[in-house]
Amino acid sequence: MGQTPEAGGPCRVVTHEGQDYALCEAEAGQDLRLFLTAPDGRPYGTFQRIDAALEPVGQRLVFAMNAGMYHSDRRPVGLYIEDGAERAPIVTSAGPGNFGMLPNGVFCIGEGRFAIVESRAFAERRPGCRHASQSGPMLVHRGALHPRFIPGSESRYIRNGVGVSADGRRAFFAISAGRVNFDEFARFFRDGLGVPEALYFDGNISRLHAPGLGRRDGGFPMGPVVGLVGPR
Template identity: 65%
Template sequence: MTRWRSALLAAALALAPAVAQAACRDMEQDGASYTVCEVQAGADLRLFHTAADGAIYGSFLKVNDSLAASGQQLGFAMNAGMYHSDRSPVGLLIEEGTQRGRLITAAGPGNFGMRPNGVLCITEHFAVIESRHFAKNPPACREASQSGPMLVIDGALHPRFLPDSDSRYIRNGVGVSADGATAVFAISNQPVTFHEFARLFRDGLNLPNALYFDGNISRLYAPELGRHDGGLPMGPIVGTVVPAG
């Protein structure tokens, strides 16, 4: 390889992580603190649940250990949907084209069953789709995670959210831009209500559709902010993959 080609390759590799990984930052909305990570279409955004040996990852560290074998690592990550006691997904989960859970459209107990709920779908672009609409015309998602409730539906807050609610938790979720080119993942840094969290996406981030992932167990991995939240093993995890180093 010539010297100039070697220099070009080295420059491309040096730039690749900065292009691909999420941009994470702290922000305030209505007096509450949040951390948001913005991902652009073209980034290597994946769902992680089951490793090649059949074991459930359960942690950011185990995902990173798995990626290291191919010279990669997580750029950012967070928990990405609700799960049963055995950490199997509650609803639809597609991981690198493999379906690991089925779509659920019926109303049910708990936050997941508070319809409308929805699906984060990852293709070349991003979408948050209400679950019953998803069932009628399923897109070809490379990765997908169903959760609930929807936080924002076509610019409107979920109809069951109460402005004066006293139910407060650390919460996390994802919103998608109208053109599908940007996905913004957010976690609250203090306990907030559903109404407050939904307003972050609609009013603070100007995103027309957003989906709740979970509360109380919500965790973020954002090395650029020096953050690696610990806790009990998780179910689905979402994150960007970047070259190691």
């Protein structure tokens, strides 16, 4: 995997198997959060609204991306925990679409570590998460690619997701520069980043806010957003 040096802070551009990815990294203990509902009771919907809400307290979004699938009213499809409060319940049954392609999983921001936990295991153990978002499918689970991924598949989209290091100390957020299939995207996490667990967030509507890379993607309003917060 080649790396392009960028003045992007925790974000950079990397290349794997000829495909470029914007990659942002968070370390355990940093102020990584999930965002959904603004103080006025409406979904934030955009990176700009989140950044504006942080400004009065002297903070800003260092980077952010959409962080899970959502209904037309922007309610999360599966489990959603924000600042310790569960806003939507976990879904453990198989279903249509990418979310229901089991195994799916939960990205968990805990105290001092990150985790990606397969959804049924999460429901049984209920690990403590300050923030959590369920999505699917799992891209990588226990070091193996999802069994339903097809090498050479023509189902290609701009895709984004998250991977967590084996020690739980680092989380990697990636979005493809071009259209990739599930197999290619999952291999980026497993082979390019060496992570044992990775989770798909979404495709087609995938967006990134990374001012250090000159990225402030716009588009249709989003549901859950994950973002690293820092001083303004």
